[in-house]
Amino acid sequence: MHFSSTKISYRNTNSFSKLVLDYLDGAEQLKEFYSFPTNIEGLKKSIEKRKDFPVNRALLEAQLTEQYKNIQISTKLQTNIEALLSEDTFSVCTAHQPNIFTGHLYFIYKILHAIKLSEELSNLIPEKKFVPIYYMGSEDADLDELGEVHVNGTHYKWQTLQTGAVGRMVVDKEFIKIIDAIAGQLSIEKFGEEIISAVRVCYKENVTIEKATFHFVHQLFNKYGLVILMPDNKVFKKEFAPVIKRELEEQFSEKAVAATVSKFPKEYKVQAAGREINLFYLKGNSRERIEKNGDDFKIANTNIVFSKDELDAEVCAKPERFSPNVILRPVFQETILPNIAFIGGGGEIAYWLELKEVFLQTNTFFPLLILRNSFTLIDKKTSEKIASLGFNRNDIFKSEAKLLEEIVLRASSVKLNIKDEKEAVKIIYDQIKDVAAEVDDSLNCHVHALRTQVLNKLEMLEKKILKAEKKKFDAQQRQIKKIKVHVNPSDNLQERVDNVLQYLAKYGETFIDILYKEQSVLSSEFTILTEQ
16 A cells, blocks of 8 residues: 655645644744744754753653553653653653544544654754653543544444543443444454454443543554553642642633733634633532632532632642643643643644743743644545546645536536626727716716626626536536545545544554654645555
């Protein structure tokens, strides 16, 4: 199996926000909202600056060693864990929630980006070591998002009655039903039975989603030395306790974000404004907001109320019950990791750009921000369809209507535009205007209105001619639709819809190796991979 790659600009995909595109271009109006430029010099500066923000390396290494106890790990992974004890070792981190079966393809892409960057930096700066880390956001409670998956165009949704943090939920009978349904779909593929078997080993009944995700991701990336960090525990939360206490006492983070957002260029949409208290309270199957209620603190949607002293005591005794939301989670991450770069998607980069003041106020290191790599995968059959219609790979991001129009204009035996006729009408009305002006200048407006009216009607006629001709190209239209279903499912980027299972079933673990090989480090270009 071989794939060829084509690099195109992110702009040409028509799928990324103005903010992200401007960030990639190094736009001047965004520079005050981040610390380092996305280039090798920026990385070197990040490494130097990171030394001023020590982390508890002994605790990190001990927790990871405990986490991987009784699990077979590669020599590379073992070396990476041990290396974190050294002050000359730094991490390259990406983060994501434990979506079932990893969710969308970009979950895989961002992890491989972190792995590739770590290895490139270790080669480029041999006196230092760089470790790729996947930080699992297992405290997220959005089951609607985390509990669904698309495999080969079929939508599967986990119908469970469990509530609270998704990572703490357990695989139940409804979850097993999803595995069985996917198995029926993928077992016909070359590696289908193999990948379903791997899924069943990881996602066993009564195993937490956090643990199942850990085992599945470990299976995929163990040989690459990826360190998976599960931060939802008492030891890590204790490191974060000073920030938790300050947030409860001062509600500082909302003010810090508001100060940043007030300076944010108006052309950009605010991604995450936050709340008065950007913490949740985790207990049992509940993850609810902490709200200020006079001098007390109330846990939303419950009868739990704490006085200030009681809540302070709770933080000291049970720090694992406090969960940062999107505003404070990055600070928690950078508190426990010796991180120099964070790799995230467009939405993540957007909200990180609102958080610099939060980092400053907590004296926490603000890492270099890198947009994760993006791919579209075109199999051999789809590639042949694209070529047969006279298109190239770069055309796949055009709309169905635009692609069909190009075919019609290219292949039609009749004239489909009346451009010359419209120009002739303009000339005639210019002549009429001259005649009318000799009689009365005030008639110019009337002539101009008539000219506009006629040209508008001709535009409508031209569209009707094209529409009528399109009906002769039904076969091509069906082919375009099949292409778009593959490369832009649901009018979205493939990586934001498809799941990795369908590709592993078809190509096996070699699929991961191909994606790793094609990872760019800092080039910021979109990659189209075409099966040969």
